[in-house]
Amino acid sequence: MQRHAESTKRANHRHMKHKNFVIIAAFLTTVVICIPMHTEAAGKKASPSTGASSSADAEASPATVAASGGKIRATPFKGIIAAVDDKAKTFTIAGKQTSHSLKITDKTIITKGGQPATMKDVVSNAEVRGSYYKMPDGSMEAKIVKLGPLTEAEKAEKEARRAKREERKAAISPAASASPSVSPST
Numbered sequence: 548m549q550r551h552a553e554s555t556k557r558a559n560h561r562h563m564k565h566k567n568f569v570i571i572a573a574f575l576t577t578v579v580i581c582i583p584m585h586t587e588a589a590g591k592k593a594s595p596s597t598g599a600s601s602s603a604d605a606e607a608s609p610a611t612v613a614a615s616g617g618k619i620r621a622t623p624f625k626g627i628i629a630a631v632d633d634k635a636k637t638f639t640i641a642g643k644q645t646s647h648s649l650k651i652t653d654k655t656i657i658t659k660g661g662q663p664a665t666m667k668d669v670v671s672n673a674e675v676r677g678s679y680y681k682m683p684d685g686s687m688e689a690k691i692v693k694l695g696p697l698t699e700a701e702k703a704e705k706e707a708r709r710a711k712r713e714e715r716k717a718a719i720s721p722a723a724s725a726s727p728s729v730s731p732s733t
Contacts (some may be wrong), residue, residue, distance in 0.1 A: 621690045622648070625676035631669055638669050647681050649689045659694040661701075668694055 564631045604617070629641035651657070657664045669675075669692065677691040 587651060619680055621678035621680055623676070623678050626674075628669065628671050628673045628675050631671055633666065636666060638675070641677065645685060649687045649692075651689050651692065655689045655692060657692045657694070661698040 624640060624647065626640040626642065628638050629646060630639040632638070638647050638651070639646050639648045651666055651669070657666070657668065659668050674696055675696055676693050677689060679687045682688055688701045695702075
């Protein structure tokens with residue numbers, strides 16, 4: 548009886564070792580299969596397609612190049628220009644607590660009154676708005692610079708966005724209040 552119990556114990560021990568080996572082998576097989584797929588997919592995302600032209604790469608903004616490490620979105624700004632440095636191609640917007648210096652590049656779109664403009668049109672005490680990219684080194688690169696007050700087209704666009712926002716808000720409110728309320732019946 549004792550011999551039978553001992554042989555059963557050994558058989559169970561061997562069975563557990565075999566089971567552990569199978570589990571480990573299945574895990575390693577899964578890892579080996581998944582790693583090449585993961586690296587291949589990552590390589591496809593990071594590398595440009597072979598059909599892309601080299602001129603597209605030459606036209607890419609430094610912000611686009613910086614975006615390859617992660618998503619960089621343009622941040623809006625507005626204010627009054629406090630200072631302009633023509634040599635460095637920068638302008639400063641004085642804020643309530645801090646001032647921001649934005650760099651103008653060849654890719655920056657500058658307009659004044661809805662018409663194309665140049666760095667010469669960027670002057671102190673002028674109203675300005677637009678958007679910029681925050682670069683990895685902490686600098687701010689202007690994407691769009693709009694000088695002067697809002698144009699009629701911009702005012703109309705702003706009003707249309709406001710009306711659409713109000714319309715969506717109004718559509719959501721009745722739907723929430725139209726839900727049937729359950730009143731207890733006695």
